[in-house]
Amino acid sequence: EAQVTQNPRYLITVTGKKLTVTCSQNMNHEYMSWYRQDPGLGLRQIYYSMNVEVTDKGDVPEGYKVSRKEKRNFPLILESPSPNQTSLYFCASSPGGRKGAQYFGPGTRLLVL
Amino acid sequence: GESVGLHLPTLSVQEGDNSIINCAYSNSASDYFIWYKQESGKGPQFIIDIRSNMDKRQGQRVTVLLNKTVKHLSLQIAATQPGDSAVYFCAEKREAGTALIFGKGTTLSVSS
Numbered sequence: 203e204a205q206v207t208q209n210p211r212y213l214i215t216v217t218g219k220k221l222t223v224t225c226s227q228n229m230n231h232e233y234m235s236w237y238r239q240d241p242g243l244g245l246r247q248i249y250y251s252m253n254v255e256v257t258d259k260g261d262v263p264e265g266y267k268v269s270r271k272e273k274r275n276f277p278l279i280l281e282s283p284s285p286n287q288t289s290l291y292f293c294a295s296s297p298g299g300r301k302g303a304q305y306f307g308p309g310t311r312l313l314v315l
Numbered sequence: 316g317e318s319v320g321l322h323l324p325t326l327s328v329q330e331g332d333n334s335i336i337n338c339a340y341s342n343s344a345s346d347y348f349i350w351y352k353q354e355s356g357k358g359p360q361f362i363i364d365i366r367s368n369m370d371k372r373q374g375q376r377v378t379v380l381l382n383k384t385v386k387h388l389s390l391q392i393a394a395t396q397p398g399d400s401a402v403y404f405c406a407e408k409r410e411a412g413t414a415l416i417f418g419k420g421t422t423l424s425v426s427s
Binding site: 206235242243244245246247250260261292294303304305306307308309 | 360
């Protein structure tokens with residue numbers, strides 16, 4: 203089944219404790235992206251990757267890192283999480299190009315205490 | 316600032332009615348639009364898309380209309396069902412970039 207998977211689905215952590223949220227897609231998509239979703243603010247892009255070893259900042263990249271060493275994986279790294287990073291995170295992928303629709307993972311709900 | 320937005324945060328309809336969800340965008344350079352459906356506890360799900368060289372596109376029970384003159388996008392759902400209850404987002408891709416810009420969403424509630 204074609205899908206985008208994320209792990210973990212739920213995470214509670216404390217301020218400053220490094221964490222990684224994994225994202226994997228099995229559709230051989232070139233483009234991958236991370237979003238956060240907050241009440242009243244909608245979906246905002248954190249980082250995106252056009253292809254392996256190519257990453258770029260989205261609208262809200264502060265406090266996050268990403269890497270794209272393989273085509274299928276695009277982990278999101280929070281080196282020193284803070285409470286304002288409490289949010290619902292979505293990974294997405296698309297075949298690439300400007301006009302490709304993105305397909306979203308199930309989401310990771312993060313609470314930073 | 317420029318953004319994609321929706322006219323109404325909520326819409327309530329009766330089962331069997333047709334639903335129309337609206338979206339306004341401000342950037343005339345946007346050339347690709349997508350509608351997503353997000354059910355509670357799930358990620359956004361692609362519904363239908365449309366390119367700026369089209370005015371209308373139909374899918375199964377859904378139709379997207381694009382009016383570039385007034386920068387307006389709408390999603391029409393025919394014979395709305397309880398399973399259509401969700402938050403609907405429009406999103407745009409702008410000519411010079413690859414990021415999807417999302418509106419804030421309309422919550423559709425369908426009562427039996």
